[in-house]
Structures are given as structure tokens and as C-alpha cells.
Amino acid sequence: MKNKNGLTNLYLVLVFAVLYAPILYLMYYSFNSGGTMHKFEGFTLDYYREVLQDTRLMIIVINTLVIALLSSAIATLIAIIGALAIQRVRSRRAKNTLLSLNNVLIVSPDVIIGASFLILFTIVGIKLGFTSVLLSHVAFSVPIAVLMILPHLQEMSPTLTDAARDLGASRRDVLTKVILPIIKPGIFSGFFMALTYSLDDFAVTFFVTGNGYSTLSVEIYSRARQGVSLSINALSTLIFLFTILLVIGYYFLNRRKNRPAGPLSGPAAEMGVPR
Amino acid sequence: MKNKGKSYFLIPYYLWIALFVIAPVLLVVYYSLFDLDGHLTLDNYVNFFTPVYMRMMLNSFWYAFLITLFSLLVAYPAAYLLTRTKHKQLWLLLIILPTWINLLLKTYAFIGIFGTFGPVNNFFGLLGIGEQQILFTGFSFVFVSVYIFIPFMILPIFSALEELNLSLVDAARDLGASGWTTFRRVIFPLTVSGVRSGCMAVFIPALSLFMITRLIAGNRVITLGTAIEQHFLVTQDWGMGSTVAVFLIVIMALFMLLTGGSRKGVRQ
Numbered sequence: 001m002k003n004k005n006g007l008t009n010l011y012l013v014l015v016f017a018v019l020y021a022p023i024l025y026l027m028y029y030s031f032n033s034g035g036t037m038h039k040f041e042g043f044t045l046d047y048y049r050e051v052l053q054d055t056r057l058m059i060i061v062i063n064t065l066v067i068a069l070l071s072s073a074i075a076t077l078i079a080i081i082g083a084l085a086i087q088r089v090r091s092r093r094a095k096n097t098l099l100s101l102n103n104v105l106i107v108s109p110d111v112i113i114g115a116s117f118l119i120l121f122t123i124v125g126i127k128l129g130f131t132s133v134l135l136s137h138v139a140f141s142v143p144i145a146v147l148m149i150l151p152h153l154q155e156m157s158p159t160l161t162d163a164a165r166d167l168g169a170s171r172r173d174v175l176t177k178v179i180l181p182i183i184k185p186g187i188f189s190g191f192f193m194a195l196t197y198s199l200d201d202f203a204v205t206f207f208v209t210g211n212g213y214s215t216l217s218v219e220i221y222s223r224a225r226q227g228v229s230l231s232i233n234a235l236s237t238l239i240f241l242f243t244i245l246l247v248i249g250y251y252f253l254n255r256r257k258n259r260p261a262g263p264l265s266g267p268a269a270e271m272g273v274p275r
Numbered sequence: 276m277k278n279k280g281k282s283y284f285l286i287p288y289y290l291w292i293a294l295f296v297i298a299p300v301l302l303v304v305y306y307s308l309f310d311l312d313g314h315l316t317l318d319n320y321v322n323f324f325t326p327v328y329m330r331m332m333l334n335s336f337w338y339a340f341l342i343t344l345f346s347l348l349v350a351y352p353a354a355y356l357l358t359r360t361k362h363k364q365l366w367l368l369l370i371i372l373p374t375w376i377n378l379l380l381k382t383y384a385f386i387g388i389f390g391t392f393g394p395v396n397n398f399f400g401l402l403g404i405g406e407q408q409i410l411f412t413g414f415s416f417v418f419v420s421v422y423i424f425i426p427f428m429i430l431p432i433f434s435a436l437e438e439l440n441l442s443l444v445d446a447a448r449d450l451g452a453s454g455w456t457t458f459r460r461v462i463f464p465l466t467v468s469g470v471r472s473g474c475m476a477v478f479i480p481a482l483s484l485f486m487i488t489r490l491i492a493g494n495r496v497i498t499l500g501t502a503i504e505q506h507f508l509v510t511q512d513w514g515m516g517s518t519v520a521v522f523l524i525v526i527m528a529l530f531m532l533l534t535g536g537s538r539k540g541v542r543q
Contacts, residue, residue, distance in 0.1 A: 008356045012366075015353045018422065019373050022384035025394075029387065037387030038394070082288035104296050107531065109483030111500045112520050115507050116299030119306055119517075139295035142288075202379055202486060207507065217379050224383040224490055228390070236380040243375050251368075 023240060030233035037228050047234035057219070057235070063130075064199065064216040071137035072145075072194035078138070079145030079190055083183070086146070087153050102143045113140060114207030121208060128210030136208050137198045144197060145190030152186035153179070192250050300524065307517035319518035328502075332522070335498040338413070339481035342420045346477050347470065349421065350428035354469075355462075357429070358436045367433060374426045382490050385419045386410065389491075411493035419491045420481055428473040435469025436462075479527055499523050 025037075030048070034041030051057060082102065089095045105113060117139070121132045156179070164174045180187075202217035209218055216239070223232055310316045322328065353370075360366050373381070387393055389409040396406050409415050439462065447457040463470075483500035494501075499519055506516030 008359065011352060012356050012360070015349065015425075016369065019370065019425065022381055022388060022422070023373060023376060025388060026380065026384045036392070038390065038392035038397075078287050078291055081285055082291070085285045085288050088282075088285075098292075101292050101296050104300075107479070107527070109479055109500065109523060109527070111483045111485060111503045112303070112523060113299070115503055115516060115520055116303045117295075118507060119302045119513065120294075120299050123302065139291065142291055142295075196375060200375070200377055202377070206486075206504075217377055220377065220379045220383065221486060221490075224379060224386065228387055232380075232383060236377070236383070239380065240376055244372070247372065247375055 026233050027237045027240065030230060030237045032230060035230060037230070037233070047230045048238075050231045051234045051238065054231070060214050060216055060219050063214065067130075067134055067137055067215060068195050068198040071134055071141055071198050072191050075138045075141035075194045076145050076187060076191045078142050079149055079194075080180075080183075080187060082142065082146040083149040083153050083186075084179075086150060102146050104143075105140050106143050106147075110201075110203030111207075114204040117204065118207045128208055129213040132208040132210070133205055133213065133215065136204050137201065140201070140204060141194035141197050144193050148190035148193055149183055149186035152183040156182050188253070196246075303517045303520050303524070305517075306513050307521045309514045311512055311514065319514050322515065323518050323522065328519075331497050331502060332499065334496070335482055335500075338417065338420075338496060338498060339478050341417050342424060342481040343474050343478045345417065345421045346424045346428040347474065350425055350473065351432055351470070353425075354429045354432040354436055357433055367430075370426050370429055378423060379486060379490075381423060382419055382487055385415065385422075385491060389415050410491065411495055413492065413496055416488060416492035416496045419487055420484060423487070424477045424481065427476040431472040431476065432466060432469040435466035439465050475530070479530065482526070483523060 029037045029040065031043050031045070032040050033044035033046065086095060086098050086102070089098055113136070117132070117136045118128075121128060121135070126132050126135070160178055160182070161174050164178045169177065200217070201215075202221060205215050206218055206221065209215065214222075220232060220235070223229060307319055308315055308317070310318050357363055357366055357370070389395055391406065391408075391410075393409075395409060399405060399407055443461055443465070444457060447461045452460065482498060483503070484498060485500040485504040488494070488496045488498055488501045499522070502519050503516050503523070506512045506519065
């Protein structure tokens with residue numbers, strides 16, 4: 001039994017090592033003064049300096065953040081409406097249809113989402129750039145946010161809204177004073193998921209960015225296609241730290257918000273597919 | 276009932292469904308009927324059944340199959356062992372954490388790792404195998420893809436294993452089943468739903484990956500995803516690209532029907 005335990009631990013350690021090795025590898029070489037990813041010559045912060053002084057890159061970072069925050073906010077708003085809409089439908093069949101339609105963009109491969117949005121924007125006459133990227137990020141974030149909000153809405157006892165109505169609350173009061181506070185944790189998780197989806201997305205954005213507009217992942221892709229450059233390493237180290245901060249922040253926020261739920265009831269339980 | 280009448284506030288959501296869910300699919304189907312010069316034709320569909328595209332399709336399926344298989348082989352034991360650890364929620368979080376890091380950055384890391392002077396080749400040198408061309412091969416493509424997809428395979432299997440009633444396993448052992456038989460006849464059948472959602476979460480994206488093929492496989496491997504990207508962004512042949520997309524949508528729908536249920540099996 002003891003021996004078996006050792007072996008199983010070894011397997012897990014190996015899996016973790018493989019999962020983290022490339023990330024650590026990237027970070028390690030971001031400090032390499034040699035300029036390559038295979039021979040460590042000396043410690044330097046030059047690449048960090050380079051990244052921070054790169055105005056073009058900074059603009060791209062700001063673009064990415066603006067798109068992420070704006071699209072998640074809009075998507076969360078639409079998703080609240082969507083969750084309410086799905087909740088309102090009484091017939092089981094109609095509800096399932098609505099849910100399936102909701103989930104189409106979650107299960108579709110990114111290339112198809114990207115390609116079809118490209119057609120859509122071209123036909124409607126939307127210039128590729130900020131607007132098209134924003135719209136597509138809103139579009140693919142809505143369904144996941146709906147899925148995060150819906151369970152909270154379904155758990156809510158309908159007697160609560162009835163009681164509020166009986167006590168004379170207007171429809172608007174019921175929404176703002178009863179429903180929204182109850183589904184707040186769902187709204188938060190929805191927003192956070194939308195944020196991470198948007199920050200992470202490459203494939204869809206790649207299709208709908210025109211010339212001159214770029215987000216971080218598109219920029220990384222075009223730089224990586226040109227080969228190894230340690231400024232990408234420095235950049236990825238910074239992004240990695242930022243991501244960890246975001247996740248830890250979310251973890252604690254979530255833990256305070258709904259203590260009874262397990263620590264992984266948030267994004268972890270609902271992780272989607274890489275974008 | 277109570278909110279009868281005024282439901283204008285629902286309009287944005289329905290508008291979203293119409294504009295971004297239904298319209299795009301219809302547009303892809305519509306565009307697949309046009310050739311490069313804008314003539315209405317079925318040529319794209321005829322072209323799709325030529326050997327070039329058939330080979331690409333088979334290729335794509337073969338790689339997606341390999342990627343799914345290897346992810347499963349690595350992920351199932353890992354998920355199983357994870358359920359046995361203390362602090363399993365923490366370990367699970369650590370498995371998930373890498374998925375939050377941009378996929379391109381992880382892929383980029385492998386350019387260095389698999390490169391001519393990278394650590395893997397150094398290791399091969401030490402072993403006396405000598406330098407190998409690892410980057411730009413089918414192998415590196417499968418490896419990196421499996422690496423990317425492992426967490427998405429572990430997660431649903433882990434949830435399924437968590438729901439498994441352990442007394443059933445004990446019962447099987449008490450009745451004299453060997454470890455392997457218990458796994459084959461009790462544990463695996465009871466967690467097959469997790470395996471199924473894991474396979475869905477891997478197979479379809481694996482069919483349509485294009486950035487990993489471009490960065491790691493150096494255009495050696497062409498998947499349906501690469502073909503769509505190529506047609507839309509490089510050759511500008513939207514008609515043919517849409518045709519490939521239509522087939523990908525059909526395959527996806529079939530696959531969903533076959534395996535049943537949604538890809539978001541994590542919660543269930």
C-alpha cells in the first residue's frame with residue numbers, strides 16, 4: 001500500500017511538472033541576456049524594459065483591457081436579460097430550444113465563430129477593428145454568462161417575488177431589490193468568465209481584426225510566427241503574474257460572497273474550452 | 276404569468292440570438308454556395324469530395340483522434356489519483372490554473388523547448404540519440420495539443436469520479452473482483468459520462484485548431500481549422516472556406532448527437 005502511494009504521487013508530480021514546465025521555462029529565459037531560449041548567459045531585465053517602453057505594445061495592452069472590460073460588462077447585461085428570458089419561458093420545449101440556441105456559441109469551434117462573424121460584419125458593413133472585435137467578444141461571452149447566472153435564478157424561490165409583489169413592489173423594484181441581489185454571485189462569476197474569455201481569445205479576434213487594430217493574443221501570434229524573441233517571454237511573465245493575481249482575487253471575492261459553496265464553484269467548475 | 280405583457284426588455288437577448296447565433300450559421304451556408312467570382316454554384320461541394328480535401332479531412336480526424344486518445348490516457352489516471360489526494364480542491368485548482376494562461380504563450384514556449392538547441396534535443400544529445408527535428412512534425416503537434424487539452428479532459432472525469440459511490444468499489448472488491456476487473460466493470464462504466472464530456476471538450480477543438488498547427492507544425496499538418504483560416508484570410512476564397520465550415524458544423528452536430536448531452540458536462 002505504501003509503495004503504491006509513492007508511485008501514484010510520482011505520476012501526479014509528473015503531470016504537474018509537465019503542465020508547469022513550459023510556463024516556468026518561458027519565465028526563466030525572460031531574464032536571459034543571451035537573447036535565446038536555450039542558453040542562459042546572464043541575468044538581465046532588458047526585455048522587461050523593452051516591453052514597458054514599447055508604446056505600440058502598451059496601446060495593444062490597453063486595447064485588450066478596454067475590449068475585455070467593455071465587452072464583459074455589455075455581455076453580462078445581455079446575459080441577465082437572457083437568464084430572465086429563459087426563466088420566464090414556461091413550456092419545456094421552448095425552454096430547451098432557447099437553451100440550445102444559447103449554447104451554440106459555446107460548443108462551436110472558434111474558427112467557425114470567427115469566419116461567420118467576419119462574413120456578418122462584412123455584409124452589414126461594419127469596419128473591421130475596434131467595433132467588430134468588441135461586438136464579437138460581447139457575442140461569445142453572452143452564453144457563458146447566461147449559464148453562470150441561470151442556476152442562481154432557478155434556485156431563487158418564486159414566493160420571494162410573489163411576496164414582494166403582494167407587498168406592493170413595482171416590477172422594477174422586484175427586479176432591482178429582490179432578483180438582482182439574489183443572483184449577484186452569478187452576475188459576478190458571469191462577468192469574470194466573460195473577462196477571462198475575452199482576454200484569452202485569439203481565434204475569433206484573429207478573424208475580425210482589420211489592419212492596424214490588434215489585441216494582445218493576436219500580437220503575440222504574429223510575433224511568435226517570426227520566431228523566438230525574449231520580449232515575448234518578458235511579456236508572458238507579466239501576463240502570467242497578472243492572471244494569477246486576477247484568479248486569486250476572484251477566488252477570495254467568490255469565497256466571501258458565497259461561503260457555503262465549495263471553493264471551486266466558480267470558474268473552475270465551469271471552465272470552457274480554450275479560445 | 277405575473278410579468279404578462281410588457282417584455283420589451285427581453286429584446287436585446289433575442290436580438291443577440293438572431294444576429295449572432297442564427298444569422299452567422301445561415302450566412303456560412305449561404306456563402307458556401309458561391310464560387311470566387313460570386314456565381315451561384317455547387318462547385319464548392321463537388322470540390323470538397325476531391326482527394327485533396329478528403330485527405331485533409333482524414334488527416335484532421337486522425338490527429339483529433341490521436342489528441343483525444345492521448346489526452347484521455349494521461350488524464351484518466353491523473354483525475355483518478357487526484358480524487359485520492361488530500362486537499363484535492365487545491366490540486367484541482369492547480370491543474371486548472373495553466374488553462375488561464377494564454378494558449379499562444381504556452382504554444383510559444385514549445386518553440387523553444389522543441390527547438391534545435393532546446394532542452395529536449397540537449398537531452399537526446401546526452402542519451403546519444405543525437406539531435407532530432409522535433410519542431411514542425413506531427414509528433415510535436417500532437418504533443419502540444421495534448422498538453423493544452425489535458426486540463427479540459429481531467430476536469431469532467433474528476434467530477435464524474437467524485438460522484439462515484441465508493442461503496443460500489445468496495446462491494447466489487449469484497450465480491451472478489453481484481454483491481455483491473457473493478458476498474459473495467461465498475462469504475463469506468465460509472466464515470467463514462469465524464470469521459471464523454473472530456474472527449475467532446477477535446478475532439479471538436481482539436482479538429483479546428485489552427486494556431487498550433489501554424490506555430491508548431493509549420494504547415495505540415497493541415498486540419499479543417501487550418502483550411503478554413505487559409506481560405507478566409509489568405510486566399511480569400513470565402514465560398515470554399517464556408518463549405519469546409521459547413522462540413523465542420525455537420526460533423527460537430529453529428530458528434531454531439533452521438534455522444535449525447537452538452538460539452539458543459541462539468542456541472543452535471
